[in-house]
Amino acid sequence: MPKTRGMKIGELANPNRFLRIARFAIPLCAGLSALLLAYGFYRGFHTPAERDQGTVFRIMFVHVPSAWLALGIYSLMAIAALGTLVWRHPLADVAQKAAAPIGAAFALICLVTGAIWGRPTWGTYWEWDGRLTSMLVLFVIYLGIIALWRAFEEPLQAAKAVAILTLVGFINVPIVKFSVDWWSTLHQRASVFRLDGPTMHPAYLSPLLVCAFGFSFLFAALLMAAMRNELMRRRVRTLTLFAAREAR
Amino acid sequence: MAALHSTFIAAAYGFAGIILCALALWIALDYRAQKKTLAELEARRAEKK
Numbered sequence: 096m097p098k099t100r101g102m103k104i105g106e107l108a109n110p111n112r113f114l115r116i117a118r119f120a121i122p123l124c125a126g127l128s129a130l131l132l133a134y135g136f137y138r139g140f141h142t143p144a145e146r147d148q149g150t151v152f153r154i155m156f157v158h159v160p161s162a163w164l165a166l167g168i169y170s171l172m173a174i175a176a177l178g179t180l181v182w183r184h185p186l187a188d189v190a191q192k193a194a195a196p197i198g199a200a201f202a203l204i205c206l207v208t209g210a211i212w213g214r215p216t217w218g219t220y221w222e223w224d225g226r227l228t229s230m231l232v233l234f235v236i237y238l239g240i241i242a243l244w245r246a247f248e249e250p251l252q253a254a255k256a257v258a259i260l261t262l263v264g265f266i267n268v269p270i271v272k273f274s275v276d277w278w279s280t281l282h283q284r285a286s287v288f289r290l291d292g293p294t295m296h297p298a299y300l301s302p303l304l305v306c307a308f309g310f311s312f313l314f315a316a317l318l319m320a321a322m323r324n325e326l327m328r329r330r331v332r333t334l335t336l337f338a339a340r341e342a343r
Numbered sequence: 344m345a346a347l348h349s350t351f352i353a354a355a356y357g358f359a360g361i362i363l364c365a366l367a368l369w370i371a372l373d374y375r376a377q378k379k380t381l382a383e384l385e386a387r388r389a390e391k392k
Contacts, residue, residue, distance in 0.1 A: 196366065197366065317367065328377055331377060334384040
């Protein structure tokens, strides 16, 4: 029984198997993302203008999925950090390293599109309120993780240090999520992921969810492509070290 | 008012598009660079054998 289970985990953790899957999964996810985003934006731009905000609410279809992904990617990185420290999964640190710049990009998009949306609705680009500040902290943590990866020469040493930093930084994720409930902020409260169900009108909710799936497939394609690059980079490093040893 | 809103919408979508295209381009260029280096190293290794 343990042997069978061990074999299955080993098969899933096999980088060569991942590369074989990635070869067709990357274009598949990219294609699905393009279709879903095209349909979602089309639907989003053909909804009637919002009563209070007019047409500027349409920024929501890029701002909200970016915020969800910035938080979701960090949560995925925290699971990968556990994979590195506890289960020693050979692809965990590869996934974590590849996900960090993508998460940082979505956090930056969320911050900038939020600032652009804030100007016509709140009268300001920026306010130091709970949600905006905690999202900025999340972006800075992403940058810290990217910098820490680059500070180490040996990938396995870097993986352990980054995993610890990622798990420590995870405390900010619930702060971002619940900041609008804990503090009286300028940012509106959650209107989709609520215990009593979404409060958003279905005419706006359905294109928003389509866009969120579209961005999620884009993330999946970018993550697999970046993981493939990282595996190749490690192979290059191994071959270079091997060649240097042979030349001695 | 609608024209002003269109400017904000275009700025938000434009920024998101630029960041995501830059990210995809960076990953694609990195793939090309790694593939080229790997092919060179493997060819050199095969020559030695």
